[in-house]
Amino acid sequence: MTYLEENKTTRIDDDVSIAEVFKKHSTGLAERLVDKTATQFNSKTLKSFVSKRNTPDVKHAFPTITPNQTKNLIEAIPSGKATGVDGVSALILKIAAPAIAPSLAKLINICIAHGTFPTAWKEVKVTPILKQNSKSDKNNYRPISVLPVLSKIFERHLHNSLSAFRKDSKPLYSLQSAFRKYHSTETALIGIVDRMLLNIDDNGIIGLLLADFRKAFDLVNHDLIIEKLRI
Secondary structure (H helix, E strand, C coil), X not given: CCHHHHCCCCXXXXXXXXXXXXHHHHHCHHHHHCCCCCCCCCHHHHHHHHHCCCCCCCCCCCCCCCHHHHHHHHHHCCCXXXXXXXXXXXXXXXXXXXXXXXXXXXXXXXXXXXCCCCHHHHCCEEEEEECCCCCCCHXXXXXEXXXXXHHXXXXXXXXXXXXXXXXXXXXXXXXXXXXXXXXXXXXXXXXXXXXXXXXXXXXXXXXXXXXXXXXXXXXXXXXXXXXXXXX
């Protein structure tokens, strides 16, 4: 059903109504697509699977951040970075960095100590961008979310800590291309093509199984991820 079919009485220039349509569509997407008959994951089975992988028992704790580190992270943000719902721009933060860094560092350290993330920093400004075809079909839009710039400082600190941990403990599959520095879809493609060529040289048989999951990121099971992190 298209946007116009579902909202025949709504004017196209009615920004509030259109925003509500996109909000309802985006927030209910996962619930509509998830198979209700799918078997729920079993925590005991998950623990058994993880224990059989023979991975080293390593733990990671996020370090506190210093005012100087906070100031450096603020100054590293591109001045033209999009502004979130709080209206605080990256340029303003960079100008105020020397004054706000100590307070911001204290706030971040409190959040790390309590394992929390400020609710206000989770609020996003969403802009629907047309991907293809008809403008009247809401399924043809990709929602672009912009978080407050302040949240990016906290995120970058956590990212830097996790990246160092991954580099030292090497928990990732050696050929993984996603979420790794100097890796991308291009390096993944190069790796696949290289293995295919080697297989051809050895007179081997090549078989590929390709899956394109619809709305894959939106359907990530957060409960399962959290449970994995606890194990």
